[in-house]
Amino acid sequence: MKAGKVATQPLWFYDFVSPFTYLLLEQHxxxxxxxxxxxxxxLNDLYRHWGQSPAYSVPAKRTFLYRHALFRAEQLGIPFKMPPVHPFESMKLLLLAxxxxxxxxxxxxxxxxxxxExxxxxSDAVFAELCERVGQPNGPELIKDEAVHQQLRRNTEDAIQLGVYGVPTFYLNKQLFWGEDALPMVLYCARTPNWLDSKEVKRISCLPSGLADIQP
Structure with missing residues (x-):
């Protein structure tokens, strides 16, 4: 991927640790x-760059996040089952992809x-099973390649240059759309891109902060 500040192609940013990213992909x-x-x-590197705390680091927010994901899945009619632990380490999956x-x-x-499911x-055993499932039985060896690690780092750095701060995020027409619930907005802006150039959208997109310790 060649992204950065000059990216023109439509991009979709994801990390497998996010349940809402799964729900959005099921609506492909x-x-x-x-x-x-x-x-x-x-995702954790995005959080670190922007100084954000992961949602699951706040106990009450973590509980709500899981309940909301289940609610959205039931509302959308999407099969959903939380893994036995969350968050989990997604690095091997990201490297494989x-x-x-x-x-x-x-x-x-x-x-x-x-x-x-x-x-x-x-775990190594379950990851190996997954690699077989997706037709990449040599996956455990593939992810050891330093070039793959470098590409994933570049992906994340390029995403940060574009302003990406979470997943799932669409990058379309040089604009970011974050979250599973942003799909209606993505669809609307794909059909009516000049909405983003409207006077009110431009006004609220560059509002000054009323607090000294918050940078716009």
Whole structure:
């Protein structure tokens, strides 16, 4: 992926640790008709860069996050089963998807393994099982390649340059759309891109902060 500040192609940023990213991918048939490049990034590195605390680090927020994910899944009619632990280590999965430049079918199969079957992919044995499932039995060897590690780091750095701060995030027409619930906005802006150029959208997009310790 060549992203950074000059990216022009549609991108979709994801990390397998996010249940809402799974829910958005399960709605792929509703997405705008663009050829999105599926781009794995390390969510915790995004958090660290922007000085954010992960949602699951706040006990009450963690509880709500899991309940909300289940509620959305039931509301949307999407099969959903939380893995036995969360958060889990997703690095091996991200490296695997990076190594094979995973397309929608490949990435969706990994998400379903975790969020539909409720599996914890962090152990070596379960990861090996997953690699067999997605047709990459040599996955444990693939992810050792330093070039793959470097590419994942570049993906994450490029995402940060674009302003990406969480997943799932669409990058379309040089604009960011974050979250599973942003899909209606993505669809609207794909059909009506000039909405983002409207006077009120421009006004609220550059509002000054009223607090000295918050940078716009």
């Amino acid at each position: 048939e509703k997405w705008p008709d663009f050829d999105f490049t599926f781009t794995p990034v390390v 990076t190594a094979v430049q995973g397309d929608v079918q490949f990435v969706r199969e990994i998400f379903r393994f975790i969020w539909r 409720g599996r914890d992919p962090s």
